[in-house]
Amino acid sequence: MSKIAIVAALEREVRPLIKEWRVSEKEAGGRRFRFFEKDDIVLVCGGIGAEAARRAAEAVIALYAPKVVCSAGFAGALDPDLRVADIIQPRRVINASDGSSVNLNRGEGVLVSFGAVASPAQKAKLRDSFSAQAVDMEAASVARAAEARGVGFAAVKVISDEFDFSFPAMERFVDPSGRFLEGRFAWFAAVRPWLWPQVLRLARNSGRASRALCDWLRKTDVASTPVSSDAQSLEAMNRQ
Secondary structure, eight states, X not given: XXXXXXXXXXXXXXXXXXXXXXXXXXXXXXXXXXXXXXXXXXXXXXXXXXXXXXXXXXXXXXXXXXXXXEEEEEEEESSTTOOTTOXXXXXXXXXXXXXXXXXXXXXXXXXEEOSSOOOHHHHHHHHHHHOOSEEESSHHHHHHHHHHTTOEEXXXXXXXXXXXXXOOOOGGGBOTTSOBOHHHHXXXXXXXXXXXXXXXXXXXXXXXXXXXXXXXXXXXXXXXXXXXXXXXXXXXXXXX
């Protein structure tokens, strides 16, 4: 049993943290997962997207019975004042697809989970629709898996792309399991030299964000972060 389970999307988001942790492979739900363990913390990288996050959260809950499941990783800024490497601990996580939400007992602002990497135009719409400060793809699914199994939920995100950052749609580089197809992406970028400055910026931003997130996770007891207190639909909140 582990007190804390962390669910991230990709290992590159948390590599500075887990590089010396114990690694084990286990099966859950007909899939194999790599788990990184240290003391009473276990971390799993489930892949990109809502379904990948849900599967990973369900697997780590089933195998490790944690008290709290924390969704950690990269997020995009919806607030133009947020900068790369800023840490976000939201007070509410909203699922953009159905309006459901999870309230946390502390934290600030709103994180909205969206089904794709958001363009600047989509970021503006999400900000206006949900009064949100940041967007990711996985937190709402992790929250739903935790709620369904009576496990506490927490979220910590780091800004990896600012409000005005623009890049071609990335869905084509993600397989059905949520894995990022680095070789396909590298070939796509290699033959489009006009994208090279953005690729370099993306790489630099990702490195800075990863280091900031891992530093935060090292220094902070995740168990002391804001934990879910209830879940309710956006419609119900609007009626209050």
